[in-house]
Structures are given as structure tokens and as C-alpha cells.
Amino acid sequence: MTTQGPDAPFALARFRDGEGTVLGLVAGDRIRALGPDDLGAADLNSFLATGEWGRLARLVDVDGPWRPLADVTLTAPVEPRQVLQAGANYRTHVIQLAIAGMTRRDSGLSEEEARARAERAMDARAASGRAYVFIGMPACVVGDDEPLVLPAGSEQHDWELELAAVIGSRAFRVTPEEAPAHIAGYTIVNDITTRDLAFPADIGGLGADWFRSKNSPGFLPTGPFLVPAGFVDPSDLRVRLDLNDRAMQDATTAELVHDVAHIVSTASHTLPLLPGDLILTGSPAGNGQHWGRFLQDGDVLTGSITHLGTQVVRCVADTGDPAA
Known part of the structure; x- marks a missing residue:
């Protein structure tokens, strides 16, 4: 359970409320629900398109229906229509x-x-x-409130912790210089990959099968926070992932081959990027393939990125029950 907000004046999160999900404003260890009147927009993606973060900044010091962050269950803070992923970066x-x-x-x-x-x-x-960019599936985006089910049939499920940019205003064929104006904020994503499905022998060496290897249910644990871009310098953030309290990945975004602006620009030259879309920026050294140790039932993945908080993902074996 998340008890502390990110290292930023405020952020957005989504939390469970009965049968539904509610958008919330996080400040320190508090959260309050946000409605259309607060956002000045109908929903999260409509708000991100406007970039009117000042509306939320004014709410931070206003008395109101604040709740302890520890009392709610956070889920993925975004609802992307598209997920684009940078590889080998x-x-x-x-x-x-x-x-x-x-x-x-x-x-x-x-x-x-x-x-x-x-x-x-x-x-x-x-x-x-030009960054190397491929497509992910929005249906795989979940919060760390959901366990990561390790599909049966493989023992090579791997982790890849990544900084992800969240698109604000629509971006189409933008330059790297223009791209930052289209980034609403940043979040954490763990790009889970089944390694033995990535380069299948039965297709005659035609290339990588990112669809099968990266798009099982829940393979994009995201969040728990969306931190406004104005609070984050993406050029030198520490990216760390611990497996059962042992550090496996520990690097900084200063090592990116193509920075966030170049990745967004590259992606935008193929298709328009829409408000709320996720743009993953690649993962540093230290995944399971490097260590010769893949994910197992009971493992706990703890991922953190400077200013963006901490994500805790618990792994469970596939029971074979689709309803589980």
C-alpha cells in the first residue's frame, strides 16, 4: 500500500472507490477526489490536453475532502489510447x-x-x-494494486523498469525542440517481457515478436503517480529496480541514447500522439536475462524513479483459471 506521495509539490493518481475508479490530487501523504469542475475538463485525458496545472496547484492548500493516502488503493494513473515503446535505448x-x-x-x-x-x-x-520505437497494447496497463500473473508455459518472464512520458496536447510530426511542450508529465512503467517468445525460431528469423512476448495481461504495471512535467527534469533521473530487496537495475536517464524529446518526436512522425498516451523510454542494464534469473511466484518487484515515487509489484503463478 502506498503511504507517501512522490517527491513533487503535487501529482495525479487514480484510486479504487467501490466498483469504480476516481481521479485524485496527491499532495504529500494526502489525496482528494477531482471532478470535472476541479479539472475544468470532462475527464483526465481532456485535462491533460489543456495543460492547466495551475487549477490543481491552487487546490493543494484548500481545505476540502482530503483523505490519507494510506486509506485508498491506487491503480494506474493514466488511461492511454496508445502505448509506444523505445527499445535498445x-x-x-x-x-x-x-x-x-x-x-x-x-x-x-x-x-x-x-x-x-x-x-x-x-x-x-x-x-x-531516430529512436527505435514499437507498439504496446493499452489493455496491458494496470496499477501495482493488481498482482503480476506469470503466464504458464514459460519460465523466462523478465522485468524492464522504465521512465514513461505522458502526452498532453496532441503531437503530430513535431520536432525534438517542440516535443517537450506536448509532454504533460511522467510516470513509472515496468515493461514485462517473456524472453523465449521474443525471437521465435518458427518464423524463420523474420524478426522480433513483441506482440506475444510483451502483451500478456498486466504486462505494463504503471504508476502509481502521474507527476507534472514541470516538476521533472528527465535528463538525469535515477532508475532503480529491486527484486526481493536486492538491487538489479540502478542507472540514470543520463545514459539514454535518445532523450525523451527525440523519442516523442520520432513516434509523432508516424502517427498522432494523443492526450494520455504513454511513451516508454527504454530500460537500463540489469534485467533478468543479464542476471540469469527470471521472475517466479512470490517475487516482489520494487521500482523507483527520482521524483516519481515507488511502484511495488507482486508476482503470482498462473493458476490456469481465466477468472482468477
Whole structure:
């Protein structure tokens, strides 16, 4: 249960209320429900399109129906219509993978030669200005109030903690310089991946199968907070994931090959980005594939990013019961 808000003057969250979900304003260890009159908009995505955060800032010091944050159950703070994901976007992580791949193929390269080749390739990628972006499924976005069900049939379910940008006003064919004006805020996403489904042998080496490997139910635990972009400098945030209290990923967004603005710009040149959409920025080194240790029943994933709070995801085995 979340008891403390993010390290920001205020943020948005969504919480369970009976059979429904309510949008709330979080300030410290308090939360209050927000309605259309508070937002000046019909719903969350309509509000994000306006960017009128000042309306909410004025509510922080107003007496009203505040409740202790510890008394509510938070769920995913966003309702995206589209999810776009940047891959291979942390320099150290990709260089490590490239070195392992080159040396594993018995290429005759020493580790030093492989590293130099990998670093040149990463420099060329960064200079291109174009991020590698693929599609996720909005139906996979859940809060950390839901357990992560590990699908039966594989023992290679993996974690990838990521900074995610949330789109504000519609963005279509924007430049990297224009992109920040279209980012409403930031949140935490864990991009869960089933590794042995990612590059299936039965399709003749045609490429990656991101649909099957990344889109099982609940494979995008998100939140618990949406922090306004004005409170976050995305260029140097600490991204840390602990598995059962052991640090597995610990890096900063200073290692991003393509920064958030370039990722948003790249994605926007293919399709319009809509208010509330999630743009994932990639994951640093230290996933389960690196450690040779994948997710198991009973595991607890604790992910945190500077200013954005902490996400706690509990893993459970697939019982085979669709209603479970």
C-alpha cells in the first residue's frame, strides 16, 4: 500500500472507490477526489490536453475532502489510447548486449575489440536522431494494486523498469525542440517481457515478436503517480529496480541514447500522439536475462524513479483459471 506521495509539490493518481475508479490530487501523504469542475475538463485525458496545472496547484492548500493516502488503493494513473515503446535505448545496456552477442558468435573479436565496435555503433545511432520505437497494447496497463500473473508455459518472464512520458496536447510530426511542450508529465512503467517468445525460431528469423512476448495481461504495471512535467527534469533521473530487496537495475536517464524529446518526436512522425498516451523510454542494464534469473511466484518487484515515487509489484503463478 502506498503511504507517501512522490517527491513533487503535487501529482495525479487514480484510486479504487467501490466498483469504480476516481481521479485524485496527491499532495504529500494526502489525496482528494477531482471532478470535472476541479479539472475544468470532462475527464483526465481532456485535462491533460489543456495543460492547466495551475487549477490543481491552487487546490493543494484548500481545505476540502482530503483523505490519507494510506486509506485508498491506487491503480494506474493514466488511461492511454496508445502505448509506444523505445527499445535498445540505454547506452551501457546495449553495449553489454552487443559485446555478449559478438563474442558468443565466435567472431574472433576480443572483448576490447567488441566493445569498441559496439561503442561506434551506439555513437552512430545517437547521431541519427531516430529512436527505435514499437507498439504496446493499452489493455496491458494496470496499477501495482493488481498482482503480476506469470503466464504458464514459460519460465523466462523478465522485468524492464522504465521512465514513461505522458502526452498532453496532441503531437503530430513535431520536432525534438517542440516535443517537450506536448509532454504533460511522467510516470513509472515496468515493461514485462517473456524472453523465449521474443525471437521465435518458427518464423524463420523474420524478426522480433513483441506482440506475444510483451502483451500478456498486466504486462505494463504503471504508476502509481502521474507527476507534472514541470516538476521533472528527465535528463538525469535515477532508475532503480529491486527484486526481493536486492538491487538489479540502478542507472540514470543520463545514459539514454535518445532523450525523451527525440523519442516523442520520432513516434509523432508516424502517427498522432494523443492526450494520455504513454511513451516508454527504454530500460537500463540489469534485467533478468543479464542476471540469469527470471521472475517466479512470490517475487516482489520494487521500482523507483527520482521524483516519481515507488511502484511495488507482486508476482503470482498462473493458476490456469481465466477468472482468477
